[in-house]
Each structure stands twice: as C-alpha cells, then as structure tokens.
Amino acid sequence: MSDADNGPAVRFTDATLSVGGRVLWSGLDLDVQPGEFLAILGPNGTGKTTLLKALLGLQQLAGGSAQVAGQTPHRGSSQVGYVPQQKMFDADLGLRGVDLVCLGADGDRFGVPWSRKRVRAKAAELIEAVGATSYASAPIGRLSGGEQQRLRIAQALMSDPKVLLCDEPLTSLDLRHQEGVLELLDQRRRQRNTAVLMVTHEINPILPFVDRILYLAAGRFAQGTPDEVLTSERLSRLYGTPIDVLRVRGRVVVVGGGEAPEATHHCGADVVIPA
Numbered sequence: 001m002s003d004a005d006n007g008p009a010v011r012f013t014d015a016t017l018s019v020g021g022r023v024l025w026s027g028l029d030l031d032v033q034p035g036e037f038l039a040i041l042g043p044n045g046t047g048k049t050t051l052l053k054a055l056l057g058l059q060q061l062a063g064g065s066a067q068v069a070g071q072t073p074h075r076g077s078s079q080v081g082y083v084p085q086q087k088m089f090d091a092d093l094g095l096r097g098v099d100l101v102c103l104g105a106d107g108d109r110f111g112v113p114w115s116r117k118r119v120r121a122k123a124a125e126l127i128e129a130v131g132a133t134s135y136a137s138a139p140i141g142r143l144s145g146g147e148q149q150r151l152r153i154a155q156a157l158m159s160d161p162k163v164l165l166c167d168e169p170l171t172s173l174d175l176r177h178q179e180g181v182l183e184l185l186d187q188r189r190r191q192r193n194t195a196v197l198m199v200t201h202e203i204n205p206i207l208p209f210v211d212r213i214l215y216l217a218a219g220r221f222a223q224g225t226p227d228e229v230l231t232s233e234r235l236s237r238l239y240g241t242p243i244d245v246l247r248v249r250g251r252v253v254v255v256g257g258g259e260a261p262e263a264t265h266h267c268g269a270d271v272v273i274p275a
C-alpha cells in the first residue's frame with residue numbers, strides 16, 4: 001500500500017482560487033477521506049466548478065496547495081473520474097452511447113492496455129448499473145439530456161477512479177433516476193472506497209447520502225455535516241445577512257433575505273425561496 005492509499009483522497013491546504021484577477025475564495029483547508037461523500041453547494045458563480053477544475057489540473061490555485069489521490073493535480077489522471085456539467089451532444093454526432101462509455105477506459109493503473117473484450121464487458125456492466133442498457137447503442141446526440149447524463153456517469157467510472165468529481169450530475173434526471181444515480185455512487189464509495197465530490201444545487205435528494213457539505217457563498221465557505229452547515233445561524237453568518245433554513249415535511253428549504261440576492265440564485269427548485 002502506498003502513502004497515497006493511506007492519506008486523504010483530496011486535500012486543500014490554505015488554498016486560494018482566483019479567476020481573471022478576482023479571488024473567488026481563499027484560506028480553504030479541506031480533507032476528503034477515501035469513501036467519503038462530499039456535496040459542494042452554493043449560489044451560481046461562487047467557484048464550485050472551478051474548485052473541481054483545480055483538482056483536475058485545469059485551474060491553478062492562486063495560493064496554497066491541492067492534492068488528489070496523493071498527487072499534485074494533473075490533467076488526464078486515471079485516478080480521477082469526472083462527470084462534467086451537462087452540455088448536450090450535437091444531434092448529428094455518430095458516436096453511440098456505448099462508445100462514449102468505452103472512451104473512459106485507459107488500461108489499468110500499471111499501464112497495461114485492456115483488451116477490447118474487457119473494455120466492452122466493463123462498459124456493459126456500468127451501462128446496466130446506470131440503467132442505460134436499452135438505449136446505449138443509439139447515437140448519443142439523439143438521446144435525451146438525462147439519458148446522456150447517465151452514460152457520462154458510466155464513462156467516468158470506467159477507470160475505477162479513487163476520486164470521482166461530479167458537476168451537477170442530477171441535472172435533467174427525473175426523481176427515480178436521481179435516486180438511482182445517488183445509490184450507484186453511494187455503493188461505489190462503500191464498496192470501492194471511492195471519494196465522491198458532487199457539486200449540486202439540489203440539496204434534498206443528496207441528504208440521505210452525503211457525509212459532509214462544503215458550502216461556498218459570498219467569497220466564504222462553511223463545512224461540516226448537513227446538520228452542522230444547514231442551519232439558519234451558520235448560513236446567516238456565511239452570507240452576512242439573515243437566512244432561514246426551514247424543515248418542511250422532511251425537506252430542507254433555504255430562504256434568502258432581500259439583502260442576499262445571491263442566495264436567491266441558489267435555486268435548486270426545492271431549495272431556495274426568494275423572500
């Protein structure tokens with residue numbers, strides 16, 4: 001077992017992130033352990049996607065450091081799986097769903113290429129796990145947003161990554177498939193010790209699964225368990241203005257005050273009600 005196997009799956013140390021000369025957040029210390037499920041929440045434009053990009057080696061930190069699977073983030077790591085924010089494929093694209101999933105295979109960790117048969121078998125297994133078997137042979141551009149999304153998740157799991165970064169993977173999925181995807185990710189982290197970092201605007205579907213939340217807002221952040229972070233007191237402190245966190249029939253509803261317009265942009269339909 002290497003040191004990387006013993007340490008955190010993700011570590012930020014006194015990290016600062018800035019884009020175009022603007023600091024999005026600074027002073028972030030965060031460890032995510034193998035097998036942990038972390039949700040990254042917050043209004044639009046607070047730097048959630050950019051945080052994932054820093055772990056993919058696509059965005060330099062302006063200060064501090066980051067590690068992922070025991071290494072400095074770099075492009076193309078097979079240890080890191082990525083489900084990007086949804087973009088529809090071109091309707092005329094000839095690539096089939098199954099081909100997209102197979103593109104996620106890159107041999108094993110020791111660089112031995114997989115046989116075509118092995119890649120196909122693994123792809124079929126994952127396609128079934130995301131419930132996409134019936135349409136995986138269709139051209140990807142002809143599939144619905146939710147169908148494409150499920151295939152992207154299968155693709156991201158092909159290399160058995162130690163860390164899975166998901167950027168709003170529940171978008172376009174109906175409730176049943178949201179639950180199916182969350183259960184699949186939950187099973188992965190329990191059985192394979194994969195750390196899951198998920199950016200989402202949909203708080204309620206993830207609550208039964210997540211261990212911790214990193215909540216970014218107004219250039220600051222709060223982290224802890226859902227019960228620690230999703231409180232009126234904690235979010236009011238974070239936003240610097242009164243915020244109410246309500247429990248309504250088992251659901252969490254965050255109500256932003258008029259002085260926190262960005263809060264009302266954090267608009268998972270079941271999450272924020274403008275005051």
Ligand SMILES: Nc1ncnc2c1ncn2[C@@H]1O[C@H](COP(=O)(O)OP(=O)(O)OP(=O)(O)O)[C@@H](O)[C@H]1O
Nearest residue numbers: 019020024042043044045046047048049050051199
């Ligand atoms: N390459 C770039 N150059 C300049 N600004 C950028 C760049 N990339 C992102 N930004 C800006 O950085 C901010 C954070 O973007 P990011 O995509 O990380 O936000 P987010 O929290 O994921 O938002 P959303 O919830 O809308 O997806 C935004 O204001 C965005 O316009």
